[in-house]
Amino acid sequence: MIELKNVSYSVFDKDTGKNKEILKNINVVFPKNKVTVITGHNGSGKSTMIKLLMGVLRATSGEILLDGKNLNEMSIDQRAKMGITVAFQNPVRFKGLTVRDLLNLASKSKNSVVDACEFLAKVGLCAKDYVDRELDDSLSGGELKRIELAIALAKGGDVMLFDEPEAGIDLWSFDALVGLFKELKNKTVIIVSHQRKLLESADYILLLDTKKDAILGRRKDILPLLDSPKCRKLGGQII
Amino acid sequence: MSEIAKIDKELLGQVADLHSVPQGSFNIRKNGESVERNSTKEIQIVSKKDKSGIDIIVAEGVKNRSVHIPVIITVSGLSDLVYNDFYIGKNADVLIVAGCGIHNAGDAKSQHDGIHTFHLADGCKVRYIEKHLGIGSGKGEKILNPTTVIEMENGSNFEMETIQLGGVSYSDRKTTAVLMDDAKLVIKEKVLTDEKQTAKTLFNVTLKGKNSSVEVISRSVAKGKSKQKFISNIKGQNECFGHVECDGIILDNGVIESTPKIVAENINATLVHEAAIGKIAGDQIVKLQTLGLSEEEAQAEIIKGFLK
Numbered sequence: 001m002i003e004l005k006n007v008s009y010s011v012f013d014k015d016t017g018k019n020k021e022i023l024k025n026i027n028v029v030f031p032k033n034k035v036t037v038i039t040g041h042n043g044s045g046k047s048t049m050i051k052l053l054m055g056v057l058r059a060t061s062g063e064i065l066l067d068g069k070n071l072n073e074m075s076i077d078q079r080a081k082m083g084i085t086v087a088f089q090n091p092v093r094f095k096g097l098t099v100r101d102l103l104n105l106a107s108k109s110k111n112s113v114v115d116a117c118e119f120l121a122k123v124g125l126c127a128k129d130y131v132d133r134e135l136d137d138s139l140s141g142g143e144l145k146r147i148e149l150a151i152a153l154a155k156g157g158d159v160m161l162f163d164e165p166e167a168g169i170d171l172w173s174f175d176a177l178v179g180l181f182k183e184l185k186n187k188t189v190i191i192v193s194h195q196r197k198l199l200e201s202a203d204y205i206l207l208l209d210t211k212k213d214a215i216l217g218r219r220k221d222i223l224p225l226l227d228s229p230k231c232r233k234l235g236g237q238i239i
Numbered sequence: 240m241s242e243i244a245k246i247d248k249e250l251l252g253q254v255a256d257l258h259s260v261p262q263g264s265f266n267i268r269k270n271g272e273s274v275e276r277n278s279t280k281e282i283q284i285v286s287k288k289d290k291s292g293i294d295i296i297v298a299e300g301v302k303n304r305s306v307h308i309p310v311i312i313t314v315s316g317l318s319d320l321v322y323n324d325f326y327i328g329k330n331a332d333v334l335i336v337a338g339c340g341i342h343n344a345g346d347a348k349s350q351h352d353g354i355h356t357f358h359l360a361d362g363c364k365v366r367y368i369e370k371h372l373g374i375g376s377g378k379g380e381k382i383l384n385p386t387t388v389i390e391m392e393n394g395s396n397f398e399m400e401t402i403q404l405g406g407v408s409y410s411d412r413k414t415t416a417v418l419m420d421d422a423k424l425v426i427k428e429k430v431l432t433d434e435k436q437t438a439k440t441l442f443n444v445t446l447k448g449k450n451s452s453v454e455v456i457s458r459s460v461a462k463g464k465s466k467q468k469f470i471s472n473i474k475g476q477n478e479c480f481g482h483v484e485c486d487g488i489i490l491d492n493g494v495i496e497s498t499p500k501i502v503a504e505n506i507n508a509t510l511v512h513e514a515a516i517g518k519i520a521g522d523q524i525v526k527l528q529t530l531g532l533s534e535e536e537a538q539a540e541i542i543k544g545f546l547k
Contacts, residue, residue: 056525076528085529092526095486096458097544105540106530155530 002053002084002159002188003029007062009048022048026062026214028206030159035181035189036216037199039226040208046192047089049208050163053190054086055079066159085157089164089192091148093136099147100131106155119150122180124173142168149180160184162191166198199223246313250340254370255309257336265307266293271319282306282333292322292354295335299328299360307336310353315345315379320352327395329360338370341381341407348380348408356388359395359422367399373406380408387414391422393448398425403438404546405431411439418479420448428457429546432465432493442471446479446508455483460542461493472500475508487516488545490538 004026013020023045030036038046051057053064055076064071071079094102103116117127123146133139135147145168152160162181169177178201181189191198199205205222207215215222247269251257260275264282267275273293278284281304283296295306312319325335343349359365373381389397403410416424424444432438444453453473461467473481487495499512519541527537 054529056529075533076525077531077533080529080531088526092520092522094523094541095545096547097541101540101544102530105527105532108531151530 001029001032001065001067002190003065004049004052004059005063005065007052007059007064009045009052009057010060022210023052023208024210028214028216030188030190030206031204032188033186034203035184035191035201036204036206037202038190038192038206038208039194039199041210044208044210046208047163050086050161050190050192053159053161054084080155080157083157084159084161085152085155086161087148087152087163087165089167091135091144093139093144094134095136096134098132098134099150102135102147102151103131103154106151119154120147122153123147123149124176125150140168142170145169153180157187159188160190162189162193164192164194166193166195199226246342247311250311250313250342250372250374251309253372254311254338254340255307255336257307257309261305261307263305263307264295266295268308268310268319268321270312270314270317284308287322287324290322291320292324295323295325297325297327297331297333297363299331301328301331301333303332305334305336309337310339310351312339312341312343312349312351315343315349315377316347318348318350318352320354322354323356325355325357325365327357327359327363327365330362331360332364333366335365335367336369337367338372339383339385340370340372340374341383343373343375343377343379343381345377346379348382350380350382350384352384352386354386354388357390357397359389359391359397361392362394364396365398367397369399369401371401371403371407371410373408381406382409383407384411385413387412389414389416389424391416391418391424391451393419394421395419396423398427400427400429402429403431404429405433407432407436407438409437411441413441413443415443416453417445418448418451418453420450422448422451424451424453426453426455426457428455428459430457430459430467431462431542431546432460432467433462434465435463436465437467438465439468440470442473442483444472444481445474445476446481447476448479449477450479451477452480453482455485457483457485458545459486459495460488460490460546461495462490464492466494466496468496468498470498470500471512472502473510473512474502474504475510476504478505478507479509481508481510483512483514485512485514485516486545487514488519488542489516490518 007026009023010019010021116131120127281301285294371383471483497514501510524537
C-alpha cells in the first residue's frame with residue numbers, strides 16, 4: 001500500500017519571488033491492487049505526485065509510505081528495487097542505447113527477441129522491428145511512448161505508475177491500452193490521465209484541484225463530479 | 240601460456256577481434272617487425288622495399304574477403320613508423336581490420352605511427368575497422384598517431400570505423416579523403432579518454448565528384464582531466480552532400496573542443512554540421528535509476544551505449 005501523508009510540494013516562483021505550492025497537505029492512500037486514475041486540471045500537480053512517489057522529486061513536507069515504510073530518505077533506485085515502477089509522460093531518448101538494452105536493464109536479464117516480443121507485443125509493437133533500434137530521434141513520439149510502457153512492464157513491480165500513458169498513442173490501439181492496465185491485476189496501478197476511457201476503466205479516481213482538497217473515491221462516485229459544469233470551468237474536463 | 244603470449248593474445252583480441260589465426264590474408268606486426276603473414280592470390284601482401292611497411296593489393300572483383308593487419312607493441316621505449324598502402328581493385332568488396340595495441344609495462348614511451356593510404360578503384364567497396372588501445376601498468380606513455388589517406392575513384396564506397404577505447408596517453412588522428420563522382424564515404428569515430436590523456440582528430444574531406452557524399456559521426460567521452468580536440472573540414476566542390484555529427488560527453492574535468500568547418504564551393508553542395516557537447520543529461524540518469532541502477536551504474540551504461 002502506497003500512501004501520501006500530509007504531503008506538500010512547493011517550488012520557488014521567480015516571477016513573484018515567492019514559493020508556489022503545487023501540492024498542499026495531501027493525504028491519500030492508494031488502494032492496494034486496484035487501478036487508480038489521477039485526474040485534474042493542468043497544473044494541479046498530477047505529474048508532480050508521480051515524481052514524488054518515484055523519488056524524482058522530494059516533498060517539501062510530509063511523508064510517503066510504502067507498506068508503512070517511510071520512503072522519504074530512499075533514492076530513486078532504492079524505490080525501484082522496492083517495487084515501484086514508472087513510465088514517464090515524456091520518455092527520454094538515448095543515443096546508442098537500444099530498445100533491447102533498456103528491456104535488459106529493466107528485467108535484469110538478457111532478453112532474446114522472443115522475450116522482448118512479449119513486452120513489445122503488449123504495447124502493439126512488433127519486436128523484431130524494434131529490439132535493435134536505438135532510442136534516439138529516429139523514433140516517433142508515439143513509438144517512444146509505447147516503448148516506455150514496454151520497459152515499465154519488463155521491469156514490473158507491485159506499484160506501477162503511468163503518467164499520461166495515452167499521449168501520442170493512436171486511437172485505434174486505445175482499447176488495447178485500456179486492456180493492458182486491466183491485466184495488471186495484483187498490482188497497485190496509478191495512472192495520470194484525462195481520457196474518459198481510462199477513467200471509465202478505473203477502480204478509483206483521485207481528483208486533484210489546486211483550489212480544493214484532493215478527492216479520492218470509487219469511480220462511480222467521482223465520474224459524475226467530473227462531468228459537472230463547475231469542474232469543466234476549472235479546466236478539469238475529461239476528453 | 241607464457242605471460243608474453245597472453246599479452247599478445249589480449250592485444251590481438253581487443254584491437255582486431257583475433258582469437259586465433261585469421262582466415263585469408265593477414266599480416267601481424269609486432270614490435271616493429273612483421274612476425275606472421277599470409278598472402279593469397281586474391282589479396283597479396285608485399286613488403287615495401289624503400290621503407291617500413293606493406294602493400295596490400297586486392298585483385299579486381301574480389302568479393303567477401305577480409306584482411307587483418309594488426310600491430311602490437313609489447314616493449315617499452317619503442318617507436319614504430321609504418322607505411323601501408325592498400326590498392327583495391329575495381330568492384331572488389333572487402334573488409335580490412337587494422338588497429339594497434341600497445342602494452343607498456345615500463346617507464347619509457349612507446350609509440351606507433353601508422354600511415355595508411357587507400358587507393359580505391361571504380362566501384363569497389365571497403366569496410367575498414369581500426370581500433371586503438373593502450374594497456375600496461377608502466378609510467379611510459381602509449382602514443383598512437385594514425386594517419387589515413389583515402390583516394391576514392393568513381394562509385395567507390397568506404398566505411399571506416401575508428402575506435403579508441405581507453406589507455407592511450409596521446410593520439411593524433413588525421414584522416415584525409417578525396418571523393419570522385421558517386422563515391423560514398425562514411426566515418427564513424429568513437430573516442431574515450433581518461434586521466435591526463437589527449438586525443439586529437441582531424442578530418443579533411445574534399446567532395447570533388449558529382450553526387451559524392453560523406454557522413455562523419457563522431458562520439459567522444461572525456462573523463463578525468465583528459466582533453467579532446469575535434470576538427471572537421473568538409474569541402475564541397477560539386478553537387479554533393481556532406482554531414483558531420485559530433486557528439487561529446489564530458490565528465491569530471493574533461494575538456495572537448497569541437498571545430499566544425501564546412502566550405503561550399505558549388506551552388507549545389509549541401510553541407511551540414513551538428514555538434515553537441517555536454518554532461519550526461521540528468522533525465523537519462525533518472526530513467527535508468529527508475530530501473531534500479533545506481534547513479535554510477537546508470538552513467539556507465541549510458542557511456543557504454545553511446546560508444547557502442
